[in-house]
Amino acid sequence: MAADGGMGHATKRREDVRFLTGRGRYTDDYTPAKTTYCAFARSTVANGKINSIDTSAAAEMPGVVAVFTGEDFADVGGNPAGWLINSRDGEPMKEPKRPVLAHGKVRHVGDAYAAVIAETLEQAMDAVEAIDADIDELDAVTNMADALANTDTLVHDEIGTNQCFDWGWIEDNRAATDEAIKNAPHVTTLELVNNRLVPNAMEPRCSIGEYDPGTGDYRLTTTSQNPHLTRLLISAFVMGIPENKLTVHAPDVGGGFGSKIYHYGEEALVLAAAKKLNRPVKWTSTRTEAFLSDAHGRDHVTKIELACEKDGTFIAFRTETMANVGAYLSNFSTATPTFLHGTLMAGNYTVPNVYVNVKAVFTNTAPVDAYRGAGRPEATFSLERVIDKAARELGIDPVALRRKNFIKPDQYPYASAAGLEYDSGNYDALMDGLEKRADLAGFEARRAESAKNGKLRGLGINAYIEACGIAPSNLVGVLGSRVGLYDAATVRVNATGNISVMVGAHSHGQGHETAFPQVVADMLGVDPMSIEIVHGDTSKIPFGMGTYGSRSLAVCGSAVFRATEKIIKKATLIAAHMMEDKPENVDFTDGEFAVKGTNKKVSFGEVALKAYIPHNFPLESIEPGLEETAFYDPANFTYPSGAYACEVEVDPETGKVDICSMVAMDDFGNVVNPMIVTGQVQGGLAQGIGQALLEHGIYDENGQLLSGSLMDYAMPRADDLPNFVVDHSHATRCTHNPIGVKGCGEAGAIGSPPTVVNAVVDALQRGGHDVDHIDMPVSPARVWAAING
Amino acid sequence: MYNFEFAKPKTVEEAASAMAAEGAQALGGGQTLLPTMKQRLASPEVLVSLTGIDGMVGVSASGGSVTIGGATTHAQVAADVAESYPALAALAANIGDPAVRNRGTVGGSLANNDPAACYPAGALGSGATITTNKRDIAADDYFQGMFETALDEGEIITSVSFPIPQKANYQKFDQPASRFALVGVFVAKTPDGVRVAVTGASNEGVYRWTAAETALNSDFSQAALEGMSGDADDMISDLHGSGAYRAHLVGVLTRRAVAACG
Amino acid sequence: MPKITMNVNGASVSAEVENRTVLSAALREEMGLTGTHIGCDTSQCGACVVHVNGKAVKACTMFAVEADGANVDTIEGQAHADGSLNIIQQAFQDHHGLQCGFCTPGMIMSAAALLKDNPKPTEAEIRDYLEGNICRCTGYQGIVNAIMAASGQSAAIAAE
Missing domain, CATH: 3.30.43.10 (Uridine Diphospho-n-acetylenolpyruvylglucosamine Reductase, domain 2)
Known part of the structure; x- marks a missing residue:
């Protein structure tokens, strides 16, 4: 094992140095020679019929070199949904075309219907104002119930409905679940909203298209979490550019949180424009455009029922959800409310009956897709809120009620009633740890102290499980995925012994450049600093599926592991040849190959050099070179889990909620870099607390985004948050990937929202207020309104 | 642009x-x-x-008032009146964020008269005098509704004089995104009576809450305001809070300001 | 177009800019200093914080012509002359005060301004001071710990 910087070591991040000195290279930092600038004309109405778009005046404006409208892309393909969902009646989902530029109709405020390319950005923006678009404003639908009930107002006329699909999971369990609930001694019902969120990665999207007329090669530099998927979508579906003629490069990316998974029309536009103009074309989103055109997250309206025995034993969960998909299907939008949500609706519990119905609804709003957690926060919020409510109704302590129904350590592998097989976990151990770290026993004393200051203190508890490492291809294929979800890595040992590792995962804050070398260094016994991670450029890396769903280490890291195993196997052959012995007699430890029972040994570096200077190689059995690729497709999802506690103080006069403490006990399996893992949890907690208390993407009935800037959309700031207690010491190893890791990127955002809301409701109830639920964000105004009936 | x-x-x-x-x-x-x-x-x-005009930057105190040049930044006000008029310093120190306070000016804020800005409450609550290149304008005459002031076209705020009250306090309840005031209340106890100025709440912009002033003139205590709240009919209602909520906050914050006056 | 001259990170730099060019654009596009980032258009996010004549300002909310003749310090000038990280930068690396790195230049410049005015801030003072700097990745704890450490105060353990 590497003495320093190997597995389990809190190695400082090497990539930090360039970020800390202003030398990070984000897409917008790149301006090729002769760059032109792109600005979009975006709809100011939520639903409208395009009668005509007159671009003649714009085309004559100073500096303008081209103007595009939807007409120019009428014959190219649409941006597809990556996951086919079938409705309960067996009908496939409705899948209207999502064009590069709106054509015929605009369907949400911000829907781009024209683009101007000019010598400068200001000239392009000036010319956008000169576009004369004749658009008849139509009635809009933004409310999902209205959209389903009212077929006079359609987002997509050609499909005749605003319902994308009506999905049941597991449909065969529906009757049994209904029956169980009908006969149950106690049923707790809760109606709730999972608020729409705007991802707001700090770096706005940016795309630069380039074209080389000599070779016919296209190059797209773009803010992406998964450059290969973007290339595949552009090549196979949207533009038909051969994959081997298109390079997609995502350099340093300033956060994604899901919003940069998807292919967006702006990327296709800059490529098409670059070819037409034979000049680079750059588009950089403003924050205002980001609010209007990035894929949003969440936006569910849910009714959940929990049936149980009088003693609290769970009998059934039944959920009915409306999931807003917005005006168009973004790439993962159909998977998020279904297989990333419905399959988790058994939670951490031995409940025999689970049924989930999800209706996906088109509305005149920005598309909604996976955002940090993606379906699992929605599942956890519904489950953990209704369990808390049931605990109060039954007079059972919320911790005790959860423990009573937890899956026990000896029950793994556990087939949940929602169709997943959990491989490992120990929820009671997490809860034991939580009781200590959060000092639950001391709560009453703290509550009394708060009361002296006129504050209502509350305690919220939560347990969660999630499915991460999104994959495996065999399973997701059965469930409707149109892509595989493996990942890939190439380990290239250079002649001088340093190592390049080309990975399909993309790092945009997760620290792959530091953590992946820890895995390799540990296996090869070399200095981690001799290992360089290459990512983000399709011309340099093997075909991988990118970073989302907490999959990088569990899936791509496992590919790195497998490729490194192959390196060791081949290096052993070379070492055996060098030492003139049989490979089976050679051991590899601490970076040295040695012949058992002798003092013959060669170092890894000597073997690397020999691989590229293959004098006297037995070429029939050993090829020169030392480079191996592995594609890793997991056998199962991974199942991180956790137990969280939050204490809040509510100011009963103003309704303001202050978070006093937040304790996160997570089981991520093995941990490669505990510093990075802790940081991932802290960031997730902040986003979850943001959802719980502050953030809301809210449209009015006309489809105008009321919280369309940082002046109205409340992002969590440093002074909104406490110091967190994060503990991932209660780990159970993932049983099916070689590193034993589960994934940590989303946990904080999944576990924290119900914890916070449970705490606020607890505070109000202990304060004598008869409040069962407050929808997120739990703003001061909402708390005050709840207190005052 | x-x-x-x-x-x-x-x-x-x-x-x-x-x-x-x-x-x-x-x-x-x-x-x-x-x-x-x-x-x-x-x-x-x-x-x-206006930031290159020497005479328009700086703070001077004399005769029971502080005079602040129109192009003086919030940060400088926060530092320079900390001893002479701590309530005003605290107000200035909580506008925007540190980088904004290093650029934003008192004259700019008052000329803009954003209905959720802090300075209008400080000026109206203090009974300040706004001095322009043409004249002196009493705060009571200056604020004329949301983004509306008594300034003529081209008129420049050169300085603002704040009489220093016997006691004063500003209570700001943040709008969580912009960090402007969802509601802000400035209470000043002066020899001529109590002044209560409210920002963030009303569709008419900053205003004096005369009912509270009357109550506090007879008894400068929280108890004098018991059960009082703003008039919800005139209040701004938006995604951050209803008119009723803002009206309620006006009462709460006024009581807290009085309590903080000691 | 007006010609402006500034002393940027200790070196005199001139550029021709339009009146409407904001300081951040002049730094990024005219001077190649792309470490100053643009994260919003309403002066909320703070990714563009630089120092003008020693004061932290949002470079996206100041015209370049207003900085004519000024001393401007940006993230590119923060490391020691030998390229090693300064105490604040080093503390951010040590305490995992950054993830994607996009808000980081603004955070470092704000932290530097804070510690100049207040060499031993409390945790609450740090959190309050960072009101105008939004980070979407870290949850701020690593940042707060880093600034505590840079000011010679013990910080909570970042990794457990």
């Missing part, structure tokens, strides 16, 4: 002359104006920077 002519005069006279140009607009710290121009919601033809 549209382009514009830029003038950086050295004297008030030069500034006044530059402001006479068609489409001219004064530029203080620009912390509100620049974002507005970026959105192409404002298109001044000439911007007249």
Whole structure:
């Protein structure tokens, strides 16, 4: 094992140095020679019929070199949904075309219907104002119930409905679940909203298209979490550019949180424009455009029922959800409310009956897709809120009620009633740890102290499980995925012994450049600093599926592991040849190959050099070179889990909620870099607390985004948050990937929202207020309104 | 953003002359104006920077009042009146964020008269006098509704004089995104009576809550305000809070300001 | 177009800019200093914070012509002359005060301004001071710990 910087070591991040000195290279930092600038004309109405778009005046404006409208892309393909969902009646989902530029109709405020390319950005923006678009404003639908009930107002006329699909999971369990609930001694019902969120990665999207007329090669530099998927979508579906003629490069990316998974029309536009103009074309989103055109997250309206025995034993969960998909299907939008949500609706519990119905609804709003957690926060919020409510109704302590129904350590592998097989976990151990770290026993004393200051203190508890490492291809294929979800890595040992590792995962804050070398260094016994991670450029890396769903280490890291195993196997052959012995007699430890029972040994570096200077190689059995690729497709999802506690103080006069403490006990399996893992949890907690208390993407009935800037959309700031207690010491190893890791990127955002809301409701109830639920964000105004009936 | 002519005069006279140009607009710290121009919601033809005029920057105290140059930043006010008028210093120290406070100016804030800004409450609550290149305007006459003031076209705020009250306090309840005041209340106990100025709440912009002033004039205590709240009919209602909620906060914050006055 | 001259990170730099060019654009596009980032258009996010004549300002909310003749310090000038990280930068690396790195230049410049005015801030003072700097990745704890450490105060353990 590497003495320093190997597995389990809190190695400082090497990539930090360039970020800390202003030398990070984000897409917008790149301006090729002769760059032109792109600005979009975006709809100011939520639903409208395009009668005509007159671009003649714009085309004559100073500096303008081209103007595009939807007409120019009428014959190219649409941006597809990556996951086919079938409705309960067996009908496939409705899948209207999502064009590069709106054509015929605009369907949400911000829907781009024209683009101007000019010598400068200001000239392009000036010319956008000169576009004369004749658009008849139509009635809009933004409310999902209205959209389903009212077929006079359609987002997509050609499909005749605003319902994308009506999905049941597991449909065969529906009757049994209904029956169980009908006969149950106690049923707790809760109606709730999972608020729409705007991802707001700090770096706005940016795309630069380039074209080389000599070779016919296209190059797209773009803010992406998964450059290969973007290339595949552009090549196979949207533009038909051969994959081997298109390079997609995502350099340093300033956060994604899901919003940069998807292919967006702006990327296709800059490529098409670059070819037409034979000049680079750059588009950089403003924050205002980001609010209007990035894929949003969440936006569910849910009714959940929990049936149980009088003693609290769970009998059934039944959920009915409306999931807003917005005006168009973004790439993962159909998977998020279904297989990333419905399959988790058994939670951490031995409940025999689970049924989930999800209706996906088109509305005149920005598309909604996976955002940090993606379906699992929605599942956890519904489950953990209704369990808390049931605990109060039954007079059972919320911790005790959860423990009573937890899956026990000896029950793994556990087939949940929602169709997943959990491989490992120990929820009671997490809860034991939580009781200590959060000092639950001391709560009453703290509550009394708060009361002296006129504050209502509350305690919220939560347990969660999630499915991460999104994959495996065999399973997701059965469930409707149109892509595989493996990942890939190439380990290239250079002649001088340093190592390049080309990975399909993309790092945009997760620290792959530091953590992946820890895995390799540990296996090869070399200095981690001799290992360089290459990512983000399709011309340099093997075909991988990118970073989302907490999959990088569990899936791509496992590919790195497998490729490194192959390196060791081949290096052993070379070492055996060098030492003139049989490979089976050679051991590899601490970076040295040695012949058992002798003092013959060669170092890894000597073997690397020999691989590229293959004098006297037995070429029939050993090829020169030392480079191996592995594609890793997991056998199962991974199942991180956790137990969280939050204490809040509510100011009963103003309704303001202050978070006093937040304790996160997570089981991520093995941990490669505990510093990075802790940081991932802290960031997730902040986003979850943001959802719980502050953030809301809210449209009015006309489809105008009321919280369309940082002046109205409340992002969590440093002074909104406490110091967190994060503990991932209660780990159970993932049983099916070689590193034993589960994934940590989303946990904080999944576990924290119900914890916070449970705490606020607890505070109000202990304060004598008869409040069962407050929808997120739990703003001061909402708390005050709840207190005052 | 549209382009514009830029003038950086050295004297008030030069500034006044530059402001006479068609489409001219004064530029203080620009912390509100620049974002507005970026959105192409404002298109001044000439911007007249006021930050290069020596006489318009700085704080002086005399005769029971502090006088602040119109182009003085919030950060400088927060530092320079900390001893002479701590309630005003605290108000200035909690506007925006540190970088905004290093640019934003008192004159810019008062000229803009954003209905959720802090300075209008401080000026009206203190009974300040707004001095321009033409005249003195009492705060009671100056604020004329949301984004409306008594300033004429081209008129420049050169300084603002704040009489120092016997006691004063400003209570701000943040709008969570913009960090402007969802509601802010400035209470000042002066020899001529109590003044209560409210920002963030009303569709009419900053206003004096006269009912509270009357109650506090007879008894300067929280108890005097028991059960009182603002008039919800006039209140702003938006995604951050209903009119009723804002009216309630007006009462709560006024009581807290009185309590903090000691 | 007006010609402006500034002393940027200790070196005199001139550029021709339009009146409407904001300081951040002049730094990024005219001077190649792309470490100053643009994260919003309403002066909220703070990714563009630089120092003008020693004061922290949002470079996206100041015209370049207003900085004519000024001393401007950006993230590119923060490391020691030998390229090693300064005490604040080093503390951010040590305490995992950054993830994607996009808000980081603004955070470092704000932290530097804070510690200049207040060499031993409390945790609450740090959190309050960072009101105008939004980070979407870290949850701020690593940042707060880093600034505590840079000011010679013990910080909570970042990794457990």
